[in-house]
Amino acid sequence: MVYKVVTLKSMLVWLQFYMNVIASIPENISPTSVYSRKNTSIYPAFIGEGTNTNVSLQHVQGVTKIGDFFFIFAKDHIFTIDMREVNQTQFHFSHVFDWASTKDSKNLCLKKGMPSEKCHNYIKMIAMVQTINGNSKKLVTCATESFQPMCKYLKMDEEGNLTDLGESFRGTLTCPYDPTRSYASLLLPDGHWYTATEAAFGGHDAVLHRSSLMNGNEVRLRTEQSQSS
Numbered sequence: 001m002v003y004k005v006v007t008l009k010s011m012l013v014w015l016q017f018y019m020n021v022i023a024s025i026p027e028n029i030s031p032t033s034v035y036s037r038k039n040t041s042i043y044p045a046f047i048g049e050g051t052n053t054n055v056s057l058q059h060v061q062g063v064t065k066i067g068d069f070f071f072i073f074a075k076d077h078i079f080t081i082d083m084r085e086v087n088q089t090q091f092h093f094s095h096v097f098d099w100a101s102t103k104d105s106k107n108l109c110l111k112k113g114m115p116s117e118k119c120h121n122y123i124k125m126i127a128m129v130q131t132i133n134g135n136s137k138k139l140v141t142c143a144t145e146s147f148q149p150m151c152k153y154l155k156m157d158e159e160g161n162l163t164d165l166g167e168s169f170r171g172t173l174t175c176p177y178d179p180t181r182s183y184a185s186l187l188l189p190d191g192h193w194y195t196a197t198e199a200a201f202g203g204h205d206a207v208l209h210r211s212s213l214m215n216g217n218e219v220r221l222r223t224e225q226s227q228s229s
């Protein structure tokens, strides 16, 4: 009979591994299927670069449709695609909204020992809050801002062009710190906003959170720290 010798050290390593597994937030999942250009040639092709900009589409975080527009949110930029123009074999984005990390938050991020590729502004969500005068819409967007998550309100005009409304708030509980962690956000028409994210710098506080963008006095709810991991 063979006995396996379990040393204290290997037990500790195992325990630590187990603790990490239960306490950490999963990494972003990879695509389940990838189609080549050959398979999709019957559809119009999105050609990343616009005709009048040098900004290129990199590190895409997600896509959201609002009215006639698709918004591709990525690292440091939000790209607008006007769906009314997707009737050709190739199309470009029609507007770009720039939102990069400030120099200060980038430096702080590096000082805290984070890898430089994560010390950028990864935009994680964009959603419509309400219609404002005429065809303009008020949107909310959140981004990692070099591990200091931030959200801000934007105005979208009838051409899908975005303008900063100059109102921002901290994104803790509504946006992850680490751009590679998995995340979900759902903003309902009544203003209730549900998010599933990490709520701490180290990423060991997984949380389900509900707030309201319509009624500022409403109590924010979150799962307890012990429950959520």
Ligand SMILES: *[C@@H]1O[C@H](CO)[C@@H](O)[C@H](O)[C@H]1NC(C)=O
Pocket (backbone or CB within 6 Å): 033, 034, 035, 038, 039
């Ligand atoms: C893509 O097309 C090739 C043939 O051109 C086919 O063999 C393959 O199964 C297709 N892949 C998908 C994911 O549809």
Ligand SMILES: *[C@@H]1O[C@H](CO)[C@@H](O)[C@H](O)[C@H]1NC(C)=O
Pocket (backbone or CB within 6 Å): 052, 053, 054
């Ligand atoms: C894009 O880059 C080229 C070469 O650096 C420059 O000549 C051009 O003015 C730039 N275009 C814009 C819109 O910034």
Ligand SMILES: *[C@@H]1O[C@H](CO)[C@@H](O)[C@H](O)[C@H]1NC(C)=O
Pocket (backbone or CB within 6 Å): 084, 085, 086, 087, 088
């Ligand atoms: C596509 O739609 C736009 C806007 O409606 C129009 O200006 C353009 O001529 C159309 N292009 C083609 C190839 O049909």
Ligand SMILES: *[C@@H]1O[C@H](CO)[C@@H](O)[C@H](O)[C@H]1NC(C)=O
Pocket (backbone or CB within 6 Å): 161, 162, 163, 164
């Ligand atoms: C889009 O909005 C920006 C910021 O308000 C503005 O500077 C720019 O001129 C607008 N572009 C168009 C095409 O309306």
